[in-house]
Amino acid sequence: MRVAVAGASGTIGLAVVRECMARGYAVTALVRTEAAEKLPELEGAETRVVDLSDPAAVVLALGEAKPASVISCIASRSGSPKDAKAVDLDANLNLLAAAGACDAEHFILLSAICVQRPRLAFQRAKLAFEAALAKADIAHTIIRPTAFFKSLSGQVARVRDGKPFLLFGDGKLTRCKPISDADLARFIVDSVGNAERYGKVLPIGGPGPAISLREQGEMLFELAGKPPRFRSISPRLFMAASRVLSLGAPFSKWFAEKAEYARIAHYYATQSMLVLDEETGEYDADATPEYGEDTLRDHYRAMLATGS
Numbered sequence: 001m002r003v004a005v006a007g008a009s010g011t012i013g014l015a016v017v018r019e020c021m022a023r024g025y026a027v028t029a030l031v032r033t034e035a036a037e038k039l040p041e042l043e044g045a046e047t048r049v050v051d052l053s054d055p056a057a058v059v060l061a062l063g064e065a066k067p068a069s070v071i072s073c074i075a076s077r078s079g080s081p082k083d084a085k086a087v088d089l090d091a092n093l094n095l096l097a098a099a100g101a102c103d104a105e106h107f108i109l110l111s112a113i114c115v116q117r118p119r120l121a122f123q124r125a126k127l128a129f130e131a132a133l134a135k136a137d138i139a140h141t142i143i144r145p146t147a148f149f150k151s152l153s154g155q156v157a158r159v160r161d162g163k164p165f166l167l168f169g170d171g172k173l174t175r176c177k178p179i180s181d182a183d184l185a186r187f188i189v190d191s192v193g194n195a196e197r198y199g200k201v202l203p204i205g206g207p208g209p210a211i212s213l214r215e216q217g218e219m220l221f222e223l224a225g226k227p228p229r230f231r232s233i234s235p236r237l238f239m240a241a242s243r244v245l246s247l248g249a250p251f252s253k254w255f256a257e258k259a260e261y262a263r264i265a266h267y268y269a270t271q272s273m274l275v276l277d278e279e280t281g282e283y284d285a286d287a288t289p290e291y292g293e294d295t296l297r298d299h300y301r302a303m304l305a306t307g308s
């Protein structure tokens with residue numbers, strides 16, 4: 001069975017391609033540059049450079065590959081409103097149309113758990129595509145993971161270098177169940193042709209338990225063998241920055257984008273990456289499904305040991 005993976009050069013796309021190949025699927029990896037085609041991780045896959053903003057090019061690429069399943073791991077790299085619409089919505093719509101045109105049976109979307117409480121342009125773009133996918137005449141599965149290890153690893157070097165760990169507020173404002181690239185890829189590929197998952201929206205976290213930012217810092221200091229040192233930043237700073245930058249937004253794209261980036265920073269400083277209980281409006285760690293075996297602790301330990 002052939003699987004087409006869009007966004008095959010991204011963090012999760014690469015892991016999904018590797019997992020598909022490990023399970024014996026024939027893989028068509030859709031990338032947007034010739035440099036990406038040569039990525040060593042894609043060796044063994046059929047690679048295709050395709051402009052996902054060009055509907056005819058996407059139809060041609062999928063028409064030639066004839067995949068049974070299409071997995072979209074694409075995402076705007078900037079999160080700016082323009083990129084979000086172009087990638088998270090429009091490019092995915094082109095993929096969906098092409099998947100239908102080549103009679104693919106199943107479309108799997110890598111989305112994000114944060115779309116539950118949409119306040120950002122990229123979240124609205126993802127939701128708009130989720131809605132289009134749900135209406136389309138093709139079996140679909142939507143996967144909404146919690147935080148990736150890479151998103152929680154930005155301060156490893158700070159701790160190693162003896163700098164304080166930066167917290168938002170008291171460091172307990174948000175929690176998540178981190179999931180590794182490999183575990184998420186396994187969860188995604190488990191969905192291929194899996195009729196029990198058709199029509200489902202699946203939030204998914206790593207093995208748990210849910211962990212706060214302060215707990216991430218404490219874990220890092222313990223593993224580094226250093227006494228914990230924290231410095232707190234108020235998330236209100238991001239909101240204030242966003243308000244100031246928004247004043248220039250009607251006159252300048254630069255201001256509009258920077259205002260959105262400040263809103264993104266505020267969002268991640270204040271919102272948990274867990275299932276949201278619609279009735280209470282609270283995030284619910286127990287309701288957030290767990291999957292896989294890789295732990296953030298082992299990931300941090302490996303990063304500290306290898307200096308990466």
Ligand SMILES: NC(=O)c1ccc[n+]([C@@H]2O[C@H](COP(=O)([O-])OP(=O)(O)OC[C@H]3O[C@@H](n4cnc5c(N)ncnc54)[C@H](OP(=O)(O)O)[C@@H]3O)[C@@H](O)[C@H]2O)c1
Nearest residue numbers: 007008009010011012013032074075112145146147148151
């Ligand atoms: N980071 C987190 O903690 C987290 C948590 C939950 C969910 N998510 C979601 O998971 C998804 C994937 O994340 P990731 O970390 O794997 O993303 P990533 O590493 O940034 O990869 C994004 C992929 O999309 C491709 N892409 C971007 N713009 C494109 C365009 N205009 N045309 C075609 N392809 C384009 C990239 O290609 P190039 O390599 O050529 O740029 C790359 O293959 C995102 O939707 C994200 O919101 C992330």
